[in-house]
Amino acid sequence: MKCVRIEAYGGPEVMVLADIPVPAPGPGEVLVQVSHAGMNFMDIHTRQGKYRQSRTYPVRLPCTLGIEGAGRVVATGQEVAGFAPGDRVAWCIAWGSFAEYACVPARLLARVPDRLGLDMAAASMFHGCTAHYLAYDVARLAPGMSCLVHGASGGIGQILVQMARRLGVRVFATTSSAARAGRIRALGADQVLDYDGGRFADAVRDATGGHGVDVVFDAVGRETLRDSFRATRKRGLVVNFGSVSGPLDDLDPIELGEAGSLFLTRPRLADHMESQPVVQSRADAVFASLLDGSLDIVIAARHSFDTLAEGLERLEHRRSTGKPLLVVQPEAG
Template identity: 40%
Template sequence: MRAMVIEENGGPEVLRPSEVPDPVPGPGEVVVDVTARGVNFIDIYQRSGLYEVPLPFVPGMEAAGVVTAVGEGVEDLSAGQRVGWAMAPGAYAERAAVKASLVVPVPDGVSDEQAAALLLQGMTAHSLTHSVHPVSEGETVLVHAAAGGTGLLLTQLAKARGARVIGTVSTEAKERIAREAGADEVVRYTETPVAEAVRELTGGEGVAAVYDGVGRDTFDAGLASLRPRGVLVLFGQSSGPVAPVDPQRLNAAGSVYLTRPSLAHFVADRQELLGRAGDLFSLLAQGRLDVRIGGRYPLADAGRAHTDLASRRTSGKLLLV
């Protein structure tokens, strides 16, 4: 079968199509014919070596498709079933062997592309708004990169819980996209200092939570945007890692909290995984959640998809199909 194999860390050029043996399911695994794959920043981090992964490897942590073979001990999945997964490697291939414990059924009414576009970023957004900082009705939160794949889902889920959402974007076109997702206020960080705008929009109080997947470029502004005892939820670093932080800064900002969550710790239990995925699929099927697909690429063009995602000029979710 064909797969994109990374043999050394580096830029997008290290993503090379190769012929590799078809996978065989081991105990507790299923083999899936992959129809759609989500492209995520974690793929870039692993490709570049920022996140260490043993070489060589097939990247891709999120996909959807059809089960073709079931390993020993798998009882709740069967051949012919449509499924999706996140937080398991090997998606940049025509077929993948995946731990059954990480695979979720995809219901009728949700397409393979929608499932591949939703699971990793959707469950991330769900865990951030429902568990890391459970959004309360009437509070105001700040979402950085509000027109990105995770930002759009964060905005919608926070709005569904009754929050007022301030989003940050870079362009007028992205502002329109963020507002269509439900953002109440949008700050173009290329034109206006974010913290200053947030203080003005909140009457000087600041926001209850900042959801920041950008990292280095937005961290200081996010910290300065919090109300006393607010929460800075740093869940990514698309602009680069944040420099070490003196805890005294949290005191000076108003006894605020800083957390660096990972989705893996919020879907570690299979019932929690199925619950989060089920909530998202239900909202999607009901038309209460919109998944914006910002680009579709052939599998062989994975390098171009990485370049486009890293440019931060895209909006919505990028897929390899």
């Protein structure tokens, strides 16, 4: 089968289009014929070696790239119940979707409703489940609350804005592109701000009568995190779920006290996808919102194996629109 693999960490040049045998599912695994695979920053981070010592995401060399996909079940391994050949399924945070077939732990699979295309299932699993656990489990958003979403034009940011508005939350959002501000407003953000060297915090304070927001969702990291503290109310919550601009490696916990006895958390999706019923419930919530029209996800581009490297290069250099990118298998059309 065709697949995109790495045998060393590095730049785009380490990705190799290989032909390897179709894997056999082990105990607790399901073999899926991949229809579509999502392209994400985690694929780039994997290639760069950022997970080489991770216990949460224990991916090691050599590996097939791709952490998100959808397709049909071909075979099941021992100790697998509830899935059978022909089932339409989707998954995320299981490596190997940049391939014609992938072995996926059954506990990470979600069934896809017949009315939802497998392309949209693949495009929504990682971003959708991430936004869902951040909004519902970590922040516990509720009517009357307020939040700030950084990187709101990104895939997760756009979904967070929509989920927060649906929950009756006042939403502030930042984006680095004025051209994308209209899209964020259309999704429901009450106010869209430029980062402006950290002055977004002053704008949020002014708009909230000096109090700040209840929750900040910050995936930017070093360039915004300290100003995110300034934008947060006393005893508020700052959720740092990414470090696009790099890690903040000189943070003294006393800063949280000085900023108003803040709570700071650095969660990961894997710890909120601990069982197949949890995975299914998150996926069901995302899929249902897509089907009833309350969640809008637009696929930016579709790539074959031949153009996959180009798609990842655009994503890595921030030239994507924030919309999901897909790898489409030739037979899937």
